[in-house]
Every structure is written in C-alpha cells, then in structure tokens.
Amino acid sequence: MPVREKFDFELKELKQKLMDLGNLATKSLKLSFEALEKQDIDLALKIIEDDTEADMLEEEINDFAILLIAKQQPVAIDLRRIIVAIKIASDIERMADFGVNIAKSAIRIGKESFITSLDRLKKMHELTLEMLELSLRAFNDEDVLLAKKIAEMDDEVDALYGEIIVNLLKHSNDNQQQVTQFSFVARYLERTADHATNVAESIYYLVRGRHFDLNN
Numbered sequence: 024m025p026v027r028e029k030f031d032f033e034l035k036e037l038k039q040k041l042m043d044l045g046n047l048a049t050k051s052l053k054l055s056f057e058a059l060e061k062q063d064i065d066l067a068l069k070i071i072e073d074d075t076e077a078d079m080l081e082e083e084i085n086d087f088a089i090l091l092i093a094k095q096q097p098v099a100i101d102l103r104r105i106i107v108a109i110k111i112a113s114d115i116e117r118m119a120d121f122g123v124n125i126a127k128s129a130i131r132i133g134k135e136s137f138i139t140s141l142d143r144l145k146k147m148h149e150l151t152l153e154m155l156e157l158s159l160r161a162f163n164d165e166d167v168l169l170a171k172k173i174a175e176m177d178d179e180v181d182a183l184y185g186e187i188i189v190n191l192l193k194h195s196n197d198n199q200q201q202v203t204q205f206s207f208v209a210r211y212l213e214r215t216a217d218h219a220t221n222v223a224e225s226i227y228y229l230v231r232g233r234h235f236d237l238n239n
Contacts (some may be wrong), residue, residue, distance in 0.1 A: 030095050037091065037108050038163065040084045041115070045159040047077045048115050052155065052215065055097060056148045059208065060141060061127040065136035065154060067126035077119040084112040099225025100229070107229045112219040114225075120154060121211040128204040128211075138197045139190060145209040150176055151212045154219035161223060167230050180216040184209050 031198045051070055058067040072138045089096070097105060154176050161169035185208045191202050 028029070030091075030097070030101070033087075033091055033095075034104060037084065037087055037105065040080065040087065041108055041111060042159060042163060044077060044080045044084065044115050044119075045113060045155070045162075047080065047120065048119040048157075048215050049152065051077070051119045051153055052125070052148070052152055053122075055125035055129065056109065056145070058126055060130070060145070062129065062132070062134050064130055064133065067129040070126040071123050071128045074123045075118055081112045081116040086108055086120065088112075100232070103229050103232065107225045110225050111222050114221045116134065118215045118218050121215045124211045125208050127206050130205050132201055135198070135201065138194045138201050139205070143183055143187050144212075147180055147187065147209065147212050150180050150183070150218070151216045154180070154216050156221040158226075161226050165226065165230050167227050170226040173223040174220050177220045180213060184213040186225040 051074070054066060055070050057063065058070065088109050091105055092102070095101075154173050157169055157173050157176075160166070162171065188206060191206055191209075195202050224235060
C-alpha cells in the first residue's frame, strides 16, 4: 500500500474510533436519564460499570494519534485532523463521564417520589443529546454550518438551566437531597452542552485553520 493511501486509511480509522467514543457517550447520557426518570437503580449501576470502556477508548485514540504524528510527520490540515481528534476525544470522554454522574444522582435519589416535575430537565436533556449527536455528524462531515447551529442551541440549554435552578429553589424546604441532586443533574447537562460546543469550535478550527469562540 502506498504511503499516502496508508495514511488516509489510518486517518479514517482514527475518525471511526472517535465516532465509536461518541456513540458510547450518547448511550451513557441516554440511559442515565432513563435510569433517573424510571428510578432504575440496576440500570444506573450498569452505566457506572460500563464507563471504563469509554476511558480505555479515549486512551487508545490518544496513543493512535501520537503514533500517527511520529510516523507520518503530517502538516497543514492533516496535522489539524490529528490534533483535533485528541481534543475532541477529551471532550467526548467528559460527556460520557457526565452520563455516569447523572446515574450516580439517580442512585442517590433512589425510589423517593419526585418533589417536582422533570419536564424542564427532560427538555434540557433532549437538547443536550441533540447537540452531542449533531457535533458527531459535524465532525464526520467537517461541517462548519452545523457546528454553528450547535453553538446556538447552547443558549437554549443555558436558559433552561436557569429556569430549572429557580424552580428548584422554590422546593428547597421540601427535600434538600433531591434539590441538590437535580441541581447536579442540570449542571451535568449544562456542562455536556458546553463540551459539545467545544467540539463545534474544534471543527471550525479543523476546517478554517483558525480558532473561533462560538460562545460569543
């Protein structure tokens, strides 16, 4: 196999590893909120147990990327693809961690009756999950327009986060444990959205060759 052809194959392999990591993060976030909603402790425990898979895959991506740089000494956009892969892997792994954190909150709440509706929290979760899925598609297609859309959705998530915290403060005398855990869940989702925006910024850098703050 010619050198360039082999390098292109390895870049595709690196991209696929990142997509696999993204799928693990998506699964973690989907199932963790399901565990919270259904108060399914067994499911929450399984999410926590499965988290090592995402950790190991992030390490594998980093090692693979560093080896590519050492072997191929890439320049220009090829080098950016590898650097961006390392950065995006870190952001995606953090998103998977937030899924684990939500599962831990589900365990701490347990089977208690909820003190408030989860409607806003569910909407926030749906938006955040969509941002993650769009960020993966934008990375795969190197689509800066889609990346910009992700940043715009982050404003909606931030607004919902504010509404949820205000609502929870009204219930601060009802059940402090639940207020605390639901506040944590909202924060985990807000941070997940921030990391999806980070991915969007990395895509912008990959395609345009310069950094751009999509939060402004």
